[in-house]
Amino acid sequence: GIDGTVKEISIFTTKINTFGNQLAIVPNGQLSNNNIINYNAEKTRRDKIDIGIGYGSNIKKAKEILLQICADRDTILVDPKPEVYLGELADSSVNLTLRFWAKNEDFWAAHFYVLEELKYRFDDANIEIPFPQRVIHQ
Structure with a gap:
């Protein structure tokens, strides 16, 4: 449940510098019994953004x-x-899935750029991004 950069591995604990620049000390027993995802092992990463229209x-x-x-x-x-891809015909939206690749150092900037830019461009093109609504009849 902790994301960050491993700073030190000792016999009993691993020290991780979190993205919020906090030091997390994790017992090695937890690490050896759980899955670990190394986001920096490869030079590139694929992003997946789901957007409903x-x-x-x-x-x-x-x-x-x-x-x-x-x-x-x-x-x-x-x-x-x-x-x-068209990923799903959901109850209130048509869900599209966008997948793209970026270098690790560019990943988050590209992710946030796409999210912001899609909102602007969908607005300009009159493509609705639905949100949950409740209709009450009296």
């Missing part, structure tokens, strides 16, 4: 916008190329 929105246009956002950002890799 309204049933009345243009799916093809939304997919084009998402791919264009990736093309406009030079820190998003072109090989492997970004992909957009």
